Structure formats: C-alpha cells, structure tokens
Amino acid sequence: MRTLVLFFAATALSASPAVAQHAGHSMPGMTMPMPEKKPLAKKAPAKKPSAKKPGAQKAPAKKAPIRKVGVRKPAASKPVTAPDEHAGHAMSAVPGMEMQGNDIPAVPSGEQPNPHAGHQMPTEDQPQAQPADAHAGHDMSAMPGMEDHDMGQMGTPAPPLGPPPPEALTGPEWAADTYWSGQPQSRETLSAEHGTTKVGRFLVDRAETRVREGRDAYLLDIQAWYGGDINKLWTKAEIEGPWGKKLEHAEVQALWSHAIGPFFDLQTGVRYDPQPGPNRSHLVLGIEGLAPYWWEVEGAVFLSNKGEVTARAEGEYDLRITQKLIVQPRAEVNLALQDVPELAIGSGLTNASLGLRLRYQFSPLCAPYIGVEYERAFGDTRRFLRAEGDDPRGFNLIAGVRFWL
Numbered sequence: 001m002r003t004l005v006l007f008f009a010a011t012a013l014s015a016s017p018a019v020a021q022h023a024g025h026s027m028p029g030m031t032m033p034m035p036e037k038k039p040l041a042k043k044a045p046a047k048k049p050s051a052k053k054p055g056a057q058k059a060p061a062k063k064a065p066i067r068k069v070g071v072r073k074p075a076a077s078k079p080v081t082a083p084d085e086h087a088g089h090a091m092s093a094v095p096g097m098e099m100q101g102n103d104i105p106a107v108p109s110g111e112q113p114n115p116h117a118g119h120q121m122p123t124e125d126q127p128q129a130q131p132a133d134a135h136a137g138h139d140m141s142a143m144p145g146m147e148d149h150d151m152g153q154m155g156t157p158a159p160p161l162g163p164p165p166p167e168a169l170t171g172p173e174w175a176a177d178t179y180w181s182g183q184p185q186s187r188e189t190l191s192a193e194h195g196t197t198k199v200g201r202f203l204v205d206r207a208e209t210r211v212r213e214g215r216d217a218y219l220l221d222i223q224a225w226y227g228g229d230i231n232k233l234w235t236k237a238e239i240e241g242p243w244g245k246k247l248e249h250a251e252v253q254a255l256w257s258h259a260i261g262p263f264f265d266l267q268t269g270v271r272y273d274p275q276p277g278p279n280r281s282h283l284v285l286g287i288e289g290l291a292p293y294w295w296e297v298e299g300a301v302f303l304s305n306k307g308e309v310t311a312r313a314e315g316e317y318d319l320r321i322t323q324k325l326i327v328q329p330r331a332e333v334n335l336a337l338q339d340v341p342e343l344a345i346g347s348g349l350t351n352a353s354l355g356l357r358l359r360y361q362f363s364p365l366c367a368p369y370i371g372v373e374y375e376r377a378f379g380d381t382r383r384f385l386r387a388e389g390d391d392p393r394g395f396n397l398i399a400g401v402r403f404w405l
Contacts, residue, residue: 200226208400232257264289280304309337346380371398
C-alpha cells in the first residue's frame, strides 16, 4: 500500500509543472487538440526497495507519460513560442510588415522574443515606406470649415494667381443693366441715387488771434464747397490784418473743382483781392488733395491782370494724440516771379511760415486750439517790409477755434 501511494504522488509532482506553466494563458494560434482519454494502464508491480542505509528516502518511481493526465508534451522539434503582441492584427496592411500567413518564428529556449521577428525591414537601397495616413478613408467634409478642402491635396501649394478670365471683363457697363435690361430710366435712377448726390460744407479752418511783440493781429481762413463726387463749386476766402488798423490783406477765390483721382482735385477759377490800395484780379490754377501719409496739401499758381505771376503751397497734418486731442503741424510758402513794389512783394521766395497748433475737439463741429507760429520774409520782400516799418520775422502766439457747418 505504501508503494502505491508513493507512485501516485510522484505522478502528480511530475505533471504539475507542465500544467502550471501555461495555466490561465490564452495562446492565439496555439490551440492544441486534446487527446481522447484512454484507460489507464495496469499498475506495474512495485519493485522492492533495495537495501539502503537507514534514513534514506526511496527513489521516486518512473515518471508516467504526460498524456496520461490529458496534456501532450510539446515536441522537441517545435519549441513553444512566446505569445504574439500583435495577435489578431492584420499586419499585412502596414507597409514593410508583410508576413507569410500566420507563421511566427520560434523563440529558442532562454532567449528574449524579438518584437520585429517576421517583419520585412527596408534595406539601405530601398526607401522606407511612408506611414499610413491617419485620415485614410475618412470623410472630412462633415467637419465645420472643411467643406471645400481636398484632404488628399492639403500639402500641395496653391497655383499662382493669373489674369482674370475673359468672361469676367465682359460684364455690363452699367450695373443697372444686370437687373433692368438696359432701360434708360434705370440708368438715370442709379446715377441720381449714387452718382450725382449733391452735398456741401462750410468750414472755418482758422479763426485766430496772433500775439506778437509790438503787433497783435487776426486771421480768418474760410472754405466752402458744394457739389457731387466729381465736380464741385469751391470757394475760399482769407482775411488778415492788425487789430484796430486797416485791413492788410484779403482775397476771395471762386473755383471749379474736378476730381482727377481718388485723392486729388484739379481746381481752376478766379481770385479777387479787395484789399486797400492797389487791387488785383487773378486767374487760378491749382490742385488740392490728400498726399501719402495723410498730409492735406494745396498748391496754386496765380496770374494777375497786370501780368504778375505768384504761387503758393500749403501743407498740414492732423496727428491724433487721442480721439479728441489733435496736434496739427502746418507750413506755408509763397513765391513770386517778379518784384511788385506796390504790394511789397519781391521776386523769388517771398515769405514762409511754420506753425504748430494743439486743438481739443469737443465735437467734430467745434474745436478750439492754441499754438505757436514762426514767420519770416526773404529777399526783396524783407527789404520792402523794413522800409514800411514792419518786422520781417518773428514768433506769433496763437489762440483760435475751428468749426464747420
């Protein structure tokens, strides 16, 4: 009886390591058929133990085949393979990962499994395969803002812009023809509503008093215009003189102003000087507009009824410190082609002024200001002024207001 117990114990000990080695493991592709159970062989008669020294244990009986407990021992020619971390994946769809069926190379005993075993790796002469597109097969047009994008061409640069197609230049000359089939009344309505609207403005650009040592004076500069976008009637007036004395200089201009571009008007007309002493009438040809960097410029040439030619150029710029506080530099230059002693005008550069005004705009309609201006006469004009007792140069402190209606 003791011999029989030792036999079953040895059989259980020899079978347990093989079973425990894969216990709880799911081996994809390694499912092995289970042999049918066979009746156990007849018990072999137990051998009598050989005479040994007292206290020595008996040698275990011969191990029974593993198949006796329903587990087949792996064949020596096919070692057990490690579990595949890509089991169940179709690796043939990945470039460079073609495999022969489901064969997984065997891992020799005692070596670590190679994660790239069975993978076809590119050689030096063979370029590496491009990674698969993450959006391949996806319809991206459903995403907001992606309706007009071709996902297959997102890396392609846009073609260079060329001239417009010929059909884009063959549209109707009048926009109204698109809807009213060229009816004359539609053109007249469009022109009246959008092209011949009449607007006007009355602007007192400078109404100021000037304080100079020994001579206080005033200046009034007024402009008004009325018309459309292309043609306007433009009037200008300027009055200057000392306080409490006779008028020193006055002029009035009536001009036709015609737009010659988006920012400039050509002006022509007449000028009359209603000042005391010798009066003059002039023909005027000038230009006025907005120069680059937002400089408001004005220039004109005057031909008097006596044949005298004079010219004037002005420029000013509104530098906004805030929406209401504005700094305005301003410059003016006058020239003459010949001497006019009776008007105290010499040939060449007659006089120039450079000023700076700081105004506060309570509203676009009204803006008081203060400032300083330097005036100087040149050449024969300076000599004429000294002969009359006037100072040909000096600084003026200025206070005034600018408003328009």
